[in-house]
Amino acid sequence: MQKIQIIALVVAIACGLGVGTQASLNNAASRLAGPILTGLLVNFLGGVASGVVLAGLYLRQGVGFLSVIRGSTLNILILAGLLGIAIISGAAYALPRIGVAAGLAAVIVGQMVVAIIVDSLALVGGQPIPLSWIRIGGLALLGLGTWMILPKG
Numbered sequence: 001m002q003k004i005q006i007i008a009l010v011v012a013i014a015c016g017l018g019v020g021t022q023a024s025l026n027n028a029a030s031r032l033a034g035p036i037l038t039g040l041l042v043n044f045l046g047g048v049a050s051g052v053v054l055a056g057l058y059l060r061q062g063v064g065f066l067s068v069i070r071g072s073t074l075n076i077l078i079l080a081g082l083l084g085i086a087i088i089s090g091a092a093y094a095l096p097r098i099g100v101a102a103g104l105a106a107v108i109v110g111q112m113v114v115a116i117i118v119d120s121l122a123l124v125g126g127q128p129i130p131l132s133w134i135r136i137g138g139l140a141l142l143g144l145g146t147w148m149i150l151p152k153g
Contacts, residue, residue: 023091023104030092039089043081098150105146112139 030038069077087107095103116135122128129135 019107020100020104023095023107024100026088026092027095027100027103030096035089035092038092039085039087042088043085047081102146102150105142105149109139109142109146112142 026038026042029042033041091103091107094106098106116131116139118124119129120131
């Protein structure tokens with residue numbers, strides 16, 4: 001395995017740890033504020049914090065660093081932000097009802113379905129990765145594993 005792949009794998013694992021931590025925090029917040037308000041506030045407060053960072057960058061580097069944001073990029077960013085609100089609200093609803101482990105496993109299954117479609121069709125660039133029975137079997141195993149860790153009763 002190449003050094004760049006190892007670094008990427010470690011970064012991806014760290015992101016997974018972050019997702020698990022964030023899901024647990026969202027779960028706790030949802031119990032206090034409800035799932036919809038949690039989704040909105042997490043994204044709003046994250047946006048405020050990001051605004052502070054952007055203001056700092058603007059003051060330091062000037063407006064030029066924002067020149068990459070054009071119409072289509074702005075539309076993608078808005079859609080991603082709205083999806084973020086829906087994702088956090090959905091997780092804040094589901095996790096208190098089925099547990100963090102089963103909830104995150106279900107989220108991962110959903111992510112993997114989309115990822116395999118994107119990879120197979122090369123929707124975001126790069127070389128297409130052909131759909132195979134092994135990849136479909138991997139998805140099936142993820143789904144089975146998710147089903148197995150759902151709380152019973």
